[in-house]
Amino acid sequence: xxxxxxxxxxxxxxxxxxxxxxxxxxxxxxxxxxxxxxxxxxxxxxxxxxxxxxxxxxxxxxxxxxxxxxxxxxxxxxxxxxxxxxxxxxxxxxxxxxxxxxxxxxxxxxxxxxxxxxxxxxxxxxxxxxxxxxxxxxxxxxxxxxxxxxxxxxxxxxxxxxxxxxxxxxxxxxxxxxxxxxxxxxxxxxxxxxxxxxxxxxxxxxxxxxxxxxxxxxxxxxxxxxxxxxxxxxxxxxxxxx
Amino acid sequence: xxxxxxxxxxxxxxxxxxxxxxxxxxxxxxxxxxxxxxxxxxxxxxxxxxxxxxxxxxxxxxxxxxxxxxxxxxxxxxxxxxxxxxxxxxxxxxxxxxxxxxxxxxxxxxxxxxxxxxxxxxxxxxxxxxxxxxxxxxxxxxxxxxxxxxxxxxxxxxxxxxxxxxxxxxxxxxxxxxxxxxxxxxxxxxxxxxxxxxxxxxxxxxxxxxxxxxxxxxxxxxxxxxxxxxxxxxxxxxxxxx
Numbered sequence: 001x002x003x004x005x006x007x008x009x010x011x012x013x014x015x016x017x018x019x020x021x022x023x024x025x026x027x028x029x030x031x032x033x034x035x036x037x038x039x040x041x042x043x044x045x046x047x048x049x050x051x052x053x054x055x056x057x058x059x060x061x062x063x064x065x066x067x068x069x070x071x072x073x074x075x076x077x078x079x080x081x082x083x084x085x086x087x088x089x090x091x092x093x094x095x096x097x098x099x100x101x102x103x104x105x106x107x108x109x110x111x112x113x114x115x116x117x118x119x120x121x122x123x124x125x126x127x128x129x130x131x132x133x134x135x136x137x138x139x140x141x142x143x144x145x146x147x148x149x150x151x152x153x154x155x156x157x158x159x160x161x162x163x164x165x166x167x168x169x170x171x172x173x174x175x176x177x178x179x180x181x182x183x184x185x186x187x188x189x190x191x192x193x194x195x196x197x198x199x200x201x202x203x204x205x206x207x208x209x210x211x212x213x214x215x216x217x218x219x220x221x222x223x224x225x226x227x228x229x230x231x232x233x234x235x236x237x238x239x240x241x242x
Numbered sequence: 243x244x245x246x247x248x249x250x251x252x253x254x255x256x257x258x259x260x261x262x263x264x265x266x267x268x269x270x271x272x273x274x275x276x277x278x279x280x281x282x283x284x285x286x287x288x289x290x291x292x293x294x295x296x297x298x299x300x301x302x303x304x305x306x307x308x309x310x311x312x313x314x315x316x317x318x319x320x321x322x323x324x325x326x327x328x329x330x331x332x333x334x335x336x337x338x339x340x341x342x343x344x345x346x347x348x349x350x351x352x353x354x355x356x357x358x359x360x361x362x363x364x365x366x367x368x369x370x371x372x373x374x375x376x377x378x379x380x381x382x383x384x385x386x387x388x389x390x391x392x393x394x395x396x397x398x399x400x401x402x403x404x405x406x407x408x409x410x411x412x413x414x415x416x417x418x419x420x421x422x423x424x425x426x427x428x429x430x431x432x433x434x435x436x437x438x439x440x441x442x443x444x445x446x447x448x449x450x451x452x453x454x455x456x457x458x459x460x461x462x463x464x465x466x467x468x469x470x471x472x473x474x475x476x477x478x479x480x481x482x483x484x
Contacts, residue, residue, distance in 0.1 A: 152394030156423040160468060161475045169481050177478065181398040207483060217481050226402060228474030233403045235470040236419065239411050239459050241449060 001188035002149035004033055004048035005178060006115040007171050008127035008139045009164045012200040013117045015046045016175040018149075018183075020190030021053050034194040035060050037067075037075035037118070040204040045075045045084055045118030046196050050149035051111040051132070052103075058095045059112065063088065081118060081126035082138075088116055089134035096134070113148040118198065125200055153185045154178030168197050168206070176211070176221045193218070243430030244391035245421060246275055246290035248357040249413050250369035250381045251406045254442040255359045257288045258417040260391075260425075262432030263295050276436040277302050279309075279317040279360070282446040287317045287326055287360030288438050292391035293353040293374070294345075300337045301354065305330065323360060323368035324380075330358055331376035338374070355390040360440065367442055395427045396420030410439050410448070418453070418463045435460070 004017040017033040031053060037045040047063075049056035066072035078084035092112060100110045110132050117127035117139075127139035129146040139146060141164050147155065157178050162171065172195060182189050193211040198204075211218045246259040259275040273295060279287040289305075291298035308314035320326035334354060342352045352374050359369035359381075369381040371388040381388060383406050389397065399420050404413065414437060424431050435453040440446075453460045 152427070153398050155427045156395055156398070157471070157475075159427055160471050172481055173478060174475065177475070185394070185397045185401055209483065217483070221478055224478045225474065228477040229399070229402050231477070232467065232470035232474040233399075233416065233419070235473070236415060236463055236466045239414055241451065241459070 001186065002033055002050040003147070003151065003154060003179060003182045003186075003189045004050055004115055004149055005145060005147045005151075005154070005158070005175055006046070006048055006117045006127055007145040007162065007175065008117060008125060009144055009162075009166050009168070009171055010200070011168050012202070012206070013046070013119070013125050013127060013198040014168055014171040014175060015048060015115070015117065015194075015196045016172075016179055017048050017194045018179065018189045019192050019194070020188060022188050028190075030190070030192070031057075032194055034196060035063075036196065036205060036208070038204055039076060042203060043076070043118065043120040044198050044202070044204050045081075045116065045120075046198065047075075047088065048115040048148065050113045052108070055095055055099065055110065055112040056114070058099065059088070059091045059114070062091045062094060066091075078120060080123055081116075081120055081128070084118070084120065085116055085128040085130060085136045085138075088114060089130055089136055092130065092132065093134040096132070115146045115148055119200070119203060121203075125198065150182055150186050150189050154182040157181060168199060172197060173221065176218060177225050180218075180222050180225060243428065244275055244292040245389070245393065245396060245424045245428075245431045246292055246357055246391055247387060247389045247393075247396070247400070247417055247420060248288070248290055248359045248369055249387040249404065249417065250359060250367060251386055251404075251408055251410070251413055252442070253410050254444070254448070255288070255361070255367050255369060255440040256410055256413040256417060257290060257357070257359065257436075257438040258414075258421055259290050259436045260421065260431045261434050261436070262430060264430050270432075272432070272434070274436055276438060277305075278438065278447060278450070280446055281318060284445060285318070285360065285362040286440050286444070286446050287323075287358065287362075288440065289317075289330065290357040290390065292355045294350070297337055297341065297352065297354040298356070300341065301330070301333045301356070304333045304336060308333075320362060322365055323358075323362055323370070326360070326362065327358055327370040327372060327378045327380075330356060331372055331378055334372065334374065335376040338376070357388045357390055361442070361445060363445075367440065392424055392428050392431050396424040399423060410441060414439060415463065418460060419467050422460075422464050422467060
């Protein structure tokens with residue numbers, strides 16, 4: 001499985017992904033699920049992937065091959081973020097056309113989910129979630145985030161604290177807490193993590209980090225969130241049934 | 243969907259279930275998912291159900307019909323909790339034998355999950371989870387709880403705070419917080435809730451409550467947990483990336 005989350009707030013975009021893939025519990029590997037398309041001062045796009053690894057790698061690979069072809073539409077040629085979402089959607093459909101029949105023969109579902117966010121030129125930052133059919137939805141202030149993969153464990157904390165007015169570093173903190181809740185409750189999600197922050201109008205990655213087991217800040221988040229949750233539990237009054 | 247959780251701690255057992263069932267988002271109803279088998283000073287058993295409502299109701303109904311038959315094995319005749327788990331498992335298999343073929347014809351999976359906990363006579367309290375196949379597992383001190391239904395949203399808080407040494411009222415608080423996280427993130431789980439507490443060796447329900455929208459204590463839990471979570475988030479230090 002996988003857990004990836006992308007957020008769009010007033011100050012920009014924050015993305016976080018884990019790196020575990022598994023085909024059964026005895027076939028666990030580490031694959032990064034974040035791809036960045038960046039041309040400084042022009043655009044920065046971040047693509048997160050979840051689902052069947054052969055499918056999601058094929059989509060990313062197609063986009064990379066196209067990037068070498070001057071006549072092809074790619075995240076580097078897209079004129080808007082919606083245009084980029086359509087280009088990624090078209091790549092998903094090309095992989096579907098190529099592989100879906102063979103996968104079906106083997107009883108394998110065409111399972112793939114994507115989060116695409118970023119900023120191109122003067123357009124405001126935007127965030128999309130793409131489905132296996134190549135169609136997509138866009139984040140709005142009411143729902144400023146998308147999750148793909150093993151999303152349920154880490155959803156309550158996001159639902160409670162994330163707001164569009166939040167500073168990017170606080171969003172990063174929120175996503176790391178959400179990931180920690182997921183890591184604790186589900187073995188199919190694992191370190192290292194990829195964290196990317198794109199400040200509005202920077203048109204480049206403001207920060208990209210790989211967060212491993214020995215990352216000092218993530219260790220602080222884990223231990224202090226654990227202590228804070230225990231405190232929070234004690235702060236809720238006990239029952240007075242009568 | 244549904245969310246039910248049962249816990250076994252040193253002081254006894256606590257159970258919590260929601261009451262929402264849905265067949266699609268436009269066919270939502272309220273059905274209680276908690277059944278109690280109680281004979282004061284002799285035994286108290288609590289059965290929680292999740293899955294296909296026709297199947298789980300059929301199982302409970304069979305057990306109730308048997309209770310009227312002096313020669314039948316029922317939760318009231320079981321000599322131990324493991325015996326009771328086998329009796330419930332046998333009822334699940336009888337429903338399977340009767341309905342599974344017809345359900346399969348209609349493309350409907352035989353989906354049913356059960357939590358059974360309680361205490362019979364001098365035996366210590368025990369807690370079981372039963373599967374659609376009628377087989378079961380038993381809780382141990384390392385994993386003193388079972389969840390069925392929409393379990394992921396409410397799992398992180400239980401994983402962090404529940405311990406076997408916890409007082410029954412604190413366990414109830416923990417389960418209500420877990421349920422609140424689930425209610426906030428998932429529409430297929432809904433009020434009212436059924437809460438049951440069985441103190442060790444009481445051999446009767448120590449407390450049984452229906453918790454509705456206007457329940458004063460649950461409102462306190464919801465608002466103070468929300469405030470405590472926000473405080474917990476602020477208590478975690480912000481990132482210092484360098």
